[in-house]
Amino acid sequence: xxxxxxxxxxxxxxxxxxxxxxxxxxxxxxxxxxxxxxxxxxxxxxxxxxxxxxxxxxxxxxxxxxxxxxxxxxxxxxxxxxxxxxxxxxxxxxxxxxxxxxxxxxxxxxxxxxxxxxxxxxxxxxxxxxxxxxxxxxxxxxxxxxxxxxxxxxxxxxxxxxxxxxxxxxxxxxxxxxxxxxxxxxxxxxxxxxxxxxxxxxxxxxxxxxxxxxxxxxxxxxxxxxxxxxxxxxxxxxxxx
Amino acid sequence: xxxxxxxxxxxxxxxxxxxxxxxxxxxxxxxxxxxxxxxxxxxxxxxxxxxxxxxxxxxxxxxxxxxxxxxxxxxxxxxxxxxxxxxxxxxxxxxxxxxxxxxxxxxxxxxxxxxxxxxxxxxxxxxxxxxxxxxxxxxxxxxxxxxxxxxxxxxxxxxxxxxxxxxxxxxxxxxxxxxxxxxxxxxxxxxxxxxxxxxxxxxxxxxxxxxxxxxxxxxxxxxxxxxxxxxxxxxxxxxxxxxxxxxxxxxxxxxxxxxxxxxxxxxxxxxxxxxxxxxxxxxxxxxxxxxxxxxxxxxxxxxxxxxxxxxxxxxxxxxxxxxxxxxxxxxxxxxxxxxxxxxxxxxxxxxxxxxxxxxxxxxxxxxxxx
Numbered sequence: 001x002x003x004x005x006x007x008x009x010x011x012x013x014x015x016x017x018x019x020x021x022x023x024x025x026x027x028x029x030x031x032x033x034x035x036x037x038x039x040x041x042x043x044x045x046x047x048x049x050x051x052x053x054x055x056x057x058x059x060x061x062x063x064x065x066x067x068x069x070x071x072x073x074x075x076x077x078x079x080x081x082x083x084x085x086x087x088x089x090x091x092x093x094x095x096x097x098x099x100x101x102x103x104x105x106x107x108x109x110x111x112x113x114x115x116x117x118x119x120x121x122x123x124x125x126x127x128x129x130x131x132x133x134x135x136x137x138x139x140x141x142x143x144x145x146x147x148x149x150x151x152x153x154x155x156x157x158x159x160x161x162x163x164x165x166x167x168x169x170x171x172x173x174x175x176x177x178x179x180x181x182x183x184x185x186x187x188x189x190x191x192x193x194x195x196x197x198x199x200x201x202x203x204x205x206x207x208x209x210x211x212x213x214x215x216x217x218x219x220x221x222x223x224x225x226x227x228x229x230x231x232x233x234x235x236x237x238x239x240x241x
Numbered sequence: 242x243x244x245x246x247x248x249x250x251x252x253x254x255x256x257x258x259x260x261x262x263x264x265x266x267x268x269x270x271x272x273x274x275x276x277x278x279x280x281x282x283x284x285x286x287x288x289x290x291x292x293x294x295x296x297x298x299x300x301x302x303x304x305x306x307x308x309x310x311x312x313x314x315x316x317x318x319x320x321x322x323x324x325x326x327x328x329x330x331x332x333x334x335x336x337x338x339x340x341x342x343x344x345x346x347x348x349x350x351x352x353x354x355x356x357x358x359x360x361x362x363x364x365x366x367x368x369x370x371x372x373x374x375x376x377x378x379x380x381x382x383x384x385x386x387x388x389x390x391x392x393x394x395x396x397x398x399x400x401x402x403x404x405x406x407x408x409x410x411x412x413x414x415x416x417x418x419x420x421x422x423x424x425x426x427x428x429x430x431x432x433x434x435x436x437x438x439x440x441x442x443x444x445x446x447x448x449x450x451x452x453x454x455x456x457x458x459x460x461x462x463x464x465x466x467x468x469x470x471x472x473x474x475x476x477x478x479x480x481x482x483x484x485x486x487x488x489x490x491x492x493x494x495x496x497x498x499x500x501x502x503x504x505x506x507x508x509x510x511x512x513x514x515x516x517x518x519x520x521x522x523x524x525x526x527x528x529x530x531x532x533x534x535x536x537x538x539x540x541x542x543x544x545x546x547x548x549x550x551x552x553x554x555x556x557x558x559x560x561x562x563x564x565x566x567x568x569x570x571x572x573x574x575x576x577x578x579x580x581x582x583x584x585x586x587x588x589x590x591x592x593x594x595x596x597x598x599x600x601x602x603x604x605x606x607x608x609x610x611x
Contacts, residue, residue, distance in 0.1 A: 024269070027268070027269055028269060203419050203420045203421075204418070204419045206263065206267065206418075206419060207419060207420070207421060209263070209266075209268075210264060210266035210267050213266060213267070213268075213269040214266075231422060233422050233423065233424045234424060235424075237266065238266075238422050238424035238425055239424065240272045240427075240428065240429040240446065240447050240448070241447060241448055241449075
């Protein structure tokens with residue numbers, strides 16, 4: 001038996017991918033702090049997972065410093081922090097750059113790029129104490145130059161560079177940071193990106209569960225600064241090894 | 242006299258909670274972490290273990306025979322001339338280059354059987370491919386009969402295997418709630434693509450487990466049998482399937498039998514392949530072709546006397562086969578019913594992503610020296 005519990009914080013955990021990540025962590029016997037704006041979804045996830053583990057749900061916007069402090073405070077109350085998953089993201093509207101309202105950068109970059117860094121800053125003492133793992137969710141749009149996906153892709157590209165920089169800077173503190181591209185999935189965000197289109201051919205975010213189980217089993221030093229594609233066919237987590 | 246055994250007796254209902262809805266990896270288990278129900282017929286005992294414990298029931302010299310067939314992306318989206326959407330399941334390559342296919346309709350979770358297609362119908366396939374339904378399958382029925390299975394001509398660029406790899410996706414039934422990557426449908430033994438559905442008995446094997454078996458003196462020999470589509474909804478007997486047993490494997494099977502070791506089939510597909518090439522004296526020969534062999538009460542097993550398999554549907558013809566393995570392993574006729582009752586009670590999981598079942602008796606060696 002472990003002498004201390006393990007604790008994870010997952011943002012954007014009220015539905016979709018964040019909910020799947022929280023579920024995997026609960027199955028792996030992590031206590032959880034879950035955050036999202038949607039209070040109703042968050043309570044539902046807490047009620048589902050709370051039977052097995054201690055789960056603290058705190059609704060709020062990731063760009064709000066007070067909310068971030070409450071999340072980290074809740075992790076501290078649970079005993080510390082082993083894993084921080086920055087999953088909450090903002091699509092910021094899909095459409096050509098020529099008609100993009102540049103005011104909207106004011107939301108996309110703070111949510112997708114700034115807030116994760118701010119949350120990491122706040123979490124660092126707890127993460128360092130447990131040689132923790134930071135997981136930042138990215139997208140193939142970060143490198144794809146997909147028409148219409150410019151602002152979202154740019155914010156994720158920035159997050160990718162910052163994450164790799166962070167991984168190098170945090171080496172001495174024994175904290176690892178990785179990037180995860182979950183791939184196309186049938187989530188609300190994906191539906192927002194394709195309004196009115198049938199996206200039922202995309203797999204549910206549950207398709208990434210084998211990856212998350214695999215990831216949380218890895219030696220954190222060994223995966224430092226790596227970028228993973230969760231649905232990659234020939235990846236180790238899909239092989240009989 | 243119920244020689245067919247379980248099929249007549251065990252009309253058990255399979256609760257949905259016992260259907261494996263996702264791969265064990267999605268539940269945080271390694272492939273060899275699934276449960277292993279053991280029918281230890283030497284002691285008439287039922288034991289509960291995990292797949293990684295498998296070597297415990299085997300002895301040096303025992304021969305595991307595995308199926309090296311890889312799982313194709315056998316499902317394709319298809320569109321009829323009138324625009325109706327179908328899902329086409331490519332099953333078995335027949336001699337002459339035609340294929341057996343199953344035509345299905347899209348459903349809420351996964352595709353559903355359909356019988357309203359007609360002879361001569363041509364379906365458009367992705368990437369400029371085309372399928373024409375030539376005759377209801379099996380052949381010999383009236384050409385205008387309603388059918389689920391068809392003999393079809395597939396006209397696709399680059400040949401069917403390469404085409405399926407590019408445009409197809411793995412066949413999935415509604416108990417699996419969503420698509421999974423095709424690598425989840427390959428066993429560690431797969432080296433030649435051709436199965437419509439995963440030869441799933443081999444799925445729990447990992448390189449580590451195989452290494453442990455080999456270094457314990459357990460032998461492993463390959464056969465090939467390309468599985469056709471299952472008939473989950475219809476409970477039909479299996480149709481003809483392509484198999485290949487090499488001279489080297491035949492030789493090792495005969496040697497193992499001669500020396501009193503057990504012949505452990507990894508999957509009912511291996512039973513089918515080996516029994517096809519074994520004569521009434523129990524001599525196994527090399528062979529290749531299409532087999533229609535069905536193991537029934539009237540056709541006892543000639544060579545296989547142990548089996549690793551999944552848990553089977555209440556009505557499946559496979560249960561007759563399991564009864565025959567129990568008999569070949571020296572087991573009591575009521576054993577299978579008791580084993581399944583325990584599996585059901587203890588929440589074992591059914592289907593291709595589910596738990597495993599080992600049926601094994603004592604080796605001739607042990608009974609001679611005991």
